[in-house]
Amino acid sequence: MSKPVLRVQDLSVTFTSLAGSVFNRQERQIRAVDGINFELFAGETLGIVGESGCGKSTLARAILGLLPPNRGRVMWMGDNLTELDEEAMRQRRKELQIVFQDPVASLDPRMTAGDIISEPLWTFYPKMARLQVDERTRGMMKMVGLLPNQINRYPHEFSGGQCQRIGIARSLVLNPRLLICDEPVSALDVSIQAQIVNLLQDLQKKLGLALIFVAHDLSVVRHISDRVMVMYMGQAMEVSEKERLYRKPLHPYTNALMKSVPVPDPKLAAAARRENWLTGDMPSPYRRPKGCVFHDRCPFKVKRCEADVPPLRRMENGDRVACHRAEDLDLSVVEA
């Protein structure tokens, strides 16, 4: 088997912020990403899912060196990205691209769509002919379903979904080798979602692109991913091959997430509302539960879950899970 292009090892990010009352200021720490490990191969897609605030965007930024990690390494084709100097990192940057979560806010409001999309070309290939840049930019716009005649418009003159596609076009213009998409299709209607997902899959086949796809829509993730990582409170609960994960999740949290997916059907929606799979809220990141971080919401909890942290361990089929009871639970999904 070939070697992975990306190896994330024990990656952790902690934020410190001021909290407490006005009279009693305290520093509080949030372990937003806590000891994440995974590998990614060329041409492979890893989906990342998990509840809002579980650390997905932070992980994405830390992998690309946009946030300093407290611990851990990011190995990209043999280089440790967390230790590269600025110039070496700049060279690598061209291979590593990200589509940010907040589509409008991540675009510079003073630049036209054309400038935004072509900027990476000017940065890395300053000698490229104007005409060629222009052609490539228009080509990218068409690929993501924008009209090339919108090239001179500013971000505020586009709709939310159009801004999201400008971000996608920009991230693809350099033919990156690793692309991290943070909720890339959330502002798009289902038809354009499908168009973008199909586009990414084509590029992957053609260019061997390695893809990390963060999304809250489990049905889109299922479609595009080879493997899926389920995160909870900064940690990986399960990393499994896609079909296995959706057919028979190993972790009770994965199971709860999947059972909570609403269906686009008014009658079924009313019925689904009565079944509540995930009760309670995510615990405070300031007061992390002892033992298994999921234990206070887990319907399968046993005594030992409150004391011992379940390590992320490898099962026979290669999937990994962090649950003491993974072997004795049967969480098969019954297809409707």
Place this chain on the structure above:
Amino acid sequence: MALLDVTGLEVEFETPEGTVRAVSNLDFHLEEGETLAIVGESGAGKSQMMMAIMGLLAENGRARGSALYRGADLLGMTARELNAIRGNQIAMIFQDPMTSLNPYMTIEQQMTEVIMHHRKLKRDEARAQAVEMLRAVRIPDAEERIRQYPHEYSGGMRQRVMIAMGLLCEPELLIADEPSTALDVTVQAQITQLVRELREQAGMSIILITHDLAVVADIADRVMVMYAGEVVECGSAEDIFYNPQHPYTRGLLDSVPRLDRASDQDLHAIPGNPPNLLDLPVGCNFRDRCDEAREECREPPPVWRDETGRMSRCVLPMEGGKRVDPDGTGPESRATNSASRENRE
């Protein structure tokens, strides 16, 4: 009387390339206590239609037509009058949370300001309300985290702050533009439940713009489907989901990936691209992408309606519908329509 009654709404933007027709000849109404979902292609004019009604169009934008709110035309109001209605009677949750939150103020400052302004409460009361609302939208440790700045929140948390701020003013009408794009399934379920409760307690009416058809199925009474600036179909949620009439609506529903169905088919996209709004085709706007397209579609398609208020804009007859507009809504009839409105103003 309907709470909101929009007729003949047109929105245009002047650009160096020409005039962008973002919304054309749009009619709809909203009853008190009703939840109307607006769905449709990205770029179809959903956000700008609302911006026009609320007097928030960009400088190069222009609106015509009328939007009666409890009988008073929002489009004819001064900025001052609109300001009074916005926030008190009508609250809006904007599509992009980061651009509507102030990055230099804490969440607490922004929320208490809104409450103090609209509800005439003292600062500590306002703060207590803000914390309570943050809890209601499931921000963990709301009491402490309210002191943080927007950039310290995750994408979904920022979006929940926007929702909390919209609900804080206890509006009669809540207009929410893509409020759930960054929310995972569990938080989403909790927030739709919250909204459902507020709707029942306070009789709030809701216009929900969203791409998430599962949310629509869960909460909407009626659904309006837009394509290239026009309403192509409108009806009860059950009509739209179980018996869609317009080819675009069918294409849209067929594109939804579902977990409860087999997975490994290709994701279905409606082929082709939306028309150029600078130069809309004569006839049906969906023509180039429609697999039912025929010769007559080169003419503006007729409108069908039935007595339940259901409508469809297509040459294909609507089940149980009457053709109310035999000559179609051609450019001529549109022009007179808006011209007469302009004269009235």
